Amino acid sequence: MQAIPLEHGLILAAMLFALGLIGVLTRRNIVFVLMCLEIMLNACGLAFVAASARWGHADGQIMFLMILTLAAAEVAVGLGLIIQMYRKFQTVDINVLTQMKG
Amino acid sequence: MLELLWLLPALPLAGFLILALTGGSLPKSVVAVVGAGSVGLAFVVAALASYQFLGSGEESIQIALWSWMIAGGFSSGFSFYLDGLTVVMILIISGVGFLIHLYSTGFMIDDPSYSRFFAYMNLFVSAMLVLVLADNLVLLYLGWEGVGLCSYLLIGFWYENPANGYAARKAFVVTRVGDTSMAIGLFLLFSQLGTLNIQDLMHNAQEQWAVGSGIAVAASLLLLGGAVGKSAQLPLQTWLPDAMAGPTPISALIHAATMVTAGVYLIARTHILFELAPGVQALVAWVGLITLLMAGFTALTQHDIKRILAYSTISQIGYMFLGLGVGAWSAAVFHLMTHAFFKALLFLAAGTVILSLHHEHDIFKMGGMRKYLPVAFWSFVIGSAALTALPFTSGYFSKDEILLAALESGGSGAVLWLGGVIGAFFTAIYSFRLVFVVFFGENHHPAKEVTGFNMAAPLIILAVLALVGGFIHIPVDAVFSHGEAAHEEHHVSAVIHGLMVAVPIIGVGVAYMFFFSKTWSAEKLVSSSLGSSLHKFWFSGWEMDRLYQTIFVSPFITLARINKKDIIDLLVGVLVSLTSFFNRMLVRTQTGYLRWYAASFMAGVVILMALGVLL
Amino acid sequence: MTVLFYLAASVALISTLAVIIQTNVVHALLYLILSLLAVAVIFYTLGAPFAAMLEAIVYAGAIMVLFLFVIMMLNLGQRSREQEKSWLEKRIWIAPVLMAAALVAQLINVASQQQANVSGVEVGVREVGLALFGPYVLAVEIASVLLLAGLVGAYHLAKK
Numbered sequence: 105m106q107a108i109p110l111e112h113g114l115i116l117a118a119m120l121f122a123l124g125l126i127g128v129l130t131r132r133n134i135v136f137v138l139m140c141l142e143i144m145l146n147a148c149g150l151a152f153v154a155a156s157a158r159w160g161h162a163d164g165q166i167m168f169l170m171i172l173t174l175a176a177a178e179v180a181v182g183l184g185l186i187i188q189m190y191r192k193f194q195t196v197d198i199n200v201l202t203q204m205k206g
Numbered sequence: 207m208l209e210l211l212w213l214l215p216a217l218p219l220a221g222f223l224i225l226a227l228t229g230g231s232l233p234k235s236v237v238a239v240v241g242a243g244s245v246g247l248a249f250v251v252a253a254l255a256s257y258q259f260l261g262s263g264e265e266s267i268q269i270a271l272w273s274w275m276i277a278g279g280f281s282s283g284f285s286f287y288l289d290g291l292t293v294v295m296i297l298i299i300s301g302v303g304f305l306i307h308l309y310s311t312g313f314m315i316d317d318p319s320y321s322r323f324f325a326y327m328n329l330f331v332s333a334m335l336v337l338v339l340a341d342n343l344v345l346l347y348l349g350w351e352g353v354g355l356c357s358y359l360l361i362g363f364w365y366e367n368p369a370n371g372y373a374a375r376k377a378f379v380v381t382r383v384g385d386t387s388m389a390i391g392l393f394l395l396f397s398q399l400g401t402l403n404i405q406d407l408m409h410n411a412q413e414q415w416a417v418g419s420g421i422a423v424a425a426s427l428l429l430l431g432g433a434v435g436k437s438a439q440l441p442l443q444t445w446l447p448d449a450m451a452g453p454t455p456i457s458a459l460i461h462a463a464t465m466v467t468a469g470v471y472l473i474a475r476t477h478i479l480f481e482l483a484p485g486v487q488a489l490v491a492w493v494g495l496i497t498l499l500m501a502g503f504t505a506l507t508q509h510d511i512k513r514i515l516a517y518s519t520i521s522q523i524g525y526m527f528l529g530l531g532v533g534a535w536s537a538a539v540f541h542l543m544t545h546a547f548f549k550a551l552l553f554l555a556a557g558t559v560i561l562s563l564h565h566e567h568d569i570f571k572m573g574g575m576r577k578y579l580p581v582a583f584w585s586f587v588i589g590s591a592a593l594t595a596l597p598f599t600s601g602y603f604s605k606d607e608i609l610l611a612a613l614e615s616g617g618s619g620a621v622l623w624l625g626g627v628i629g630a631f632f633t634a635i636y637s638f639r640l641v642f643v644v645f646f647g648e649n650h651h652p653a654k655e656v657t658g659f660n661m662a663a664p665l666i667i668l669a670v671l672a673l674v675g676g677f678i679h680i681p682v683d684a685v686f687s688h689g690e691a692a693h694e695e696h697h698v699s700a701v702i703h704g705l706m707v708a709v710p711i712i713g714v715g716v717a718y719m720f721f722f723s724k725t726w727s728a729e730k731l732v733s734s735s736l737g738s739s740l741h742k743f744w745f746s747g748w749e750m751d752r753l754y755q756t757i758f759v760s761p762f763i764t765l766a767r768i769n770k771k772d773i774i775d776l777l778v779g780v781l782v783s784l785t786s787f788f789n790r791m792l793v794r795t796q797t798g799y800l801r802w803y804a805a806s807f808m809a810g811v812v813i814l815m816a817l818g819v820l821l
Numbered sequence: 822m823t824v825l826f827y828l829a830a831s832v833a834l835i836s837t838l839a840v841i842i843q844t845n846v847v848h849a850l851l852y853l854i855l856s857l858l859a860v861a862v863i864f865y866t867l868g869a870p871f872a873a874m875l876e877a878i879v880y881a882g883a884i885m886v887l888f889l890f891v892i893m894m895l896n897l898g899q900r901s902r903e904q905e906k907s908w909l910e911k912r913i914w915i916a917p918v919l920m921a922a923a924l925v926a927q928l929i930n931v932a933s934q935q936q937a938n939v940s941g942v943e944v945g946v947r948e949v950g951l952a953l954f955g956p957y958v959l960a961v962e963i964a965s966v967l968l969l970a971g972l973v974g975a976y977h978l979a980k981k
Contacts, residue, residue: 107823107938107939107940107941108822108823108826108866108867108938108939109935109937109938109939110935110937110938110939111932111933111935112826112830113863113867113939114928114932114935115928115929115932115933116830116833116834116863118924118925118928118929118932119834119925120833120834120837120856120860121924121928122921122922122924122925122928123834123837123838123840123841123921124837124841125808125917125920125921125924126841126914126917126918126921127840127841128801128804129801129804129805129808129916129917129920130801130841130909130913130914130917131841131908131909132801132905132908132909133846133901133904133905133908135846135888135891135892135895136841136846136849137800137801138888139840139849139850139853139888140840140841142853142880142884143837143840143841143853143856146856146857146860146876146880149872149876150860150863150864153864153867153869153872154867154939156869156944157867157868157869157939157940157942157944158937158938158939158940159940160868160940160942160944161944162944162948162949162951162952163952164869164872165869165871165872165944165949166949166952166953166957166960168869168872168875168876169872169875169949169953169964170960170964172875172876172879172880173964173967173968174964174967175880175884176879176883176884176968176971177967177968177970177971178971179884179887179888180887180971180972180974180975181971181974181975181978183887183888183891183975183979184974184975184976184977184978184979185978186891186895187891187894187895187978187979188978188979190895196895196897196901197904197908198799198800198801199799201798201800202797202798202799203798805916805917805920808917808920808921808924809920811924812920812923812924812927815924815927815928816923816927819927819930819931
């Protein structure tokens with residue numbers, strides 16, 4: 105069996121990250137932005153796992169677990185905020201969030 | 207007493223500090239005692255010190271107080287130098303100063319700023335004493351500036367009237383021009399001779415500079431510039447007539463007896479430098495001559511009593527400069543002393559007249575005051591007699607010495623002598639014009655003379671001095687012995703002598719004819735076309751004010767008006783506008799849009815990574 | 822194995838692309854789930870089955886479902902679809918694409934310097950578990966605290 109070059113894994117992670125980044129910057133719907141943030145986090149996790157697979161250690165997977173935990177907590181809180189925002193502004197347009205107050 | 211010489215400037219300075227720090231809260235009697243008393247005490251110190259010095263038979267004494275600045279090769283200290291010339295000056299300043307202070311305690315009694323007046327006067331006396339006692343030019347310059355400051359403060363004493371402020375400002379600015387010239391002269395002297403101690407300076411100059419060398423000419427010319435500014439000679443004489451806006455006692459003290467003589471003192475002190483530049487010395491004489499003639503003609507046309515006396519002062523200082531210019535150093539200093547006596551007398555008497563007539567200055571509104579103002583009348587007669595150099599008055603001796611020295615100096619000396627004699631003729635005319643118009647003739651305003659003991663006593667003392675002061679022999683021979691033609695008897699023909707005696711008397715007669723008996727009409731002279739244009743020309747001080755206005759003042763004001771937006775400020779404003787420009791640019795990045803912020807993060811990350819990758 | 826890797830990689834890329842282009846939120850979500858599952862397969866090919874399972878169960882299963890719940894709750898409707906279309910103009914893609922391209926270029930540059938290969942060793946659940954409760958036990962505890970904080974926060978934020 106041929107071995108997978110590490111650089112391909114890392115390149116894949118980079119490209120997924122970039123795609124997520126494009127999504128964050130272009131979309132106006134806040135739900136989409138959150139989804140693209142998830143894409144970016146996932147890409148980071150992929151990079152970790154690929155790196156640890158190169159050495160055959162468990163450390164990368166553990167880091168991935170931590171990232172997962174982080175993502176979960178973040179999504180929970182983020183969605184709660186989205187709900188609040190929808191209640192206040194009746195829209196999910198990210199551009200209404202320009203003031204620090206309120 | 208000589209160790210206590212420092213008391214001499216310190217006592218008036220203490221008077222100033224006391225009066226300044228209590229700020230007018232002291233009662234007037236205390237102010238009078240402090241103000242006049244400090245100068246009186248200073249006079250006592252001066253008298254004792256002079257007595258001790260002259261009795262000791264030494265030529266000069268140096269008293270070092272403390273060192274002021276030591277920087278590199280330059281050191282300057284507060285040290286005093288006492289010789290015959292200094293003795294004369296300190297006695298005049300403290301003595302005449304004390305008499306004038308005493309007079310002012312009565313003259314200024316109704317003024318609300320009584321305390322401020324005496325504070326300034328004391329500061330002035332202190333600064334003037336420092337000026338004449340200084341043994342180095344830096345300390346002298348300190349005193350020089352100090353008297354300039356006090357002159358400004360006192361001319362503009364009644365500052366509520368803006369015209370007084372302008373007069374004070376004009377005096378300050380014009381003398382400043384002279385001061386700058388003098389300062390440059392000091393720089394030049396220090397850079398060439400390495401010291402500013404006056405005695406060392408003259409010693410080094412004699413050794414190192416050839417007679418008539420360019421450097422000597424430059425240095426003495428610059429010092430002359432300072433002297434003409436302070437002494438109101440051509441071309442910087444325009445400030446003195448306007449300085450009469452101040453109270454009369456200060457006109458007496460500052461602008462007659464002491465400050466304006468500072469220039470004469472400076473030249474006398476540094477006479478070696480002038481002897482090393484004979485061209486400049488001759489220039490001194492010519493400046494003196496032209497000024498005395500110009501001022502004399504102008505005084506003929508004035509009708510403000512103080513302005514007549516002011517122009518007369520300019521004219522008499524012209525005589526002193528004439529004396530200095532022909533090398534008659536002691537004669538010039540002698541005339542300085544006698545002039546202090548009779549000019550102070552005349553100004554104080556004029557003050558009495560003005561005060562008695564409720565601040566009336568125009569002599570043609572006065573007349574026949576002889577009955578009402580006896581003390582002032584006799585003071586004026588004695589003072590004018592001395593001014594005119596009538597025989598055996600003090601002015602006679604001093605003026606004659608100068609004129610004879612001029613005649614004997616050879617070369618253009620005869621022209622100088624003739625000019626001096628013509629000046630004496632006109633002096634007689636204008637001074638007795640004043641006496642006849644004010645004190646004789648019809649009386650329109652009966653008045654009661656304002657005198658008390660403190661105003662009459664100085665007048666009497668000064669009158670006596672004006673009469674007999676000519677017999678005082680001033681101890682300046684040792685100072686100038688290596689410089690001048692020694693104090694020998696003058697050998698001149700009886701004709702010359704007779705002429706010099708007769709001319710002033712003829713002048714008095716002319717004034718008599720015009721203004722007393724009215725046999726000749728002054729009005730007819732003035733009304734002719736030549737007469738009226740001459741009158742207007744001379745009245746305005748030979749149009750020098752207008753000349754300076756056109757050459758200096760108007761262009762400067764125009765430039766200032768053009769620069770109203772202030773070009774220098776604009777350059778600084780560039781910094782301001784640049785900053786606000788960048789501020790506005792940066793403010794636009796604070797949009798509040800989340801995606802914009804995210805994009806800027808990413809941009810930063812990309813750039814940093816690029817740096818990391820490339821470098 | 823390698824074939825599977827590249828296959829899964831391409832699926833992940835294409836579906837991620839689809840996510841960011843979609844106008845319908847639910848469709849985008851489904852594509853995202855697809856992408857996540859593809860990544861899970863990639864994990865398996867790299868020899869990390871535990872991570873693969875985690876990805877599938879937690880990420881695709883729990884988190885995305887949470888998203889779905891909230892979207893359903895917001896109940897955006899037809900109006901939102903048209904809104905989305907109008908918001909997604911052609912010209913707004915330019916700058917982000919350029920920036921992302923620059924980023925990718927740099928990252929590829931750096932990544933290409935690696936010369937190694939993935940070792941085919943399978944790091945199973947046992948090894949991960951031993952590491953978790955060995956050296957990384959503190960991280961586990963902190964993660965649990967984080968989850969608690971997220972729980973409390975989400976509860977409060979979503980309250981009326």
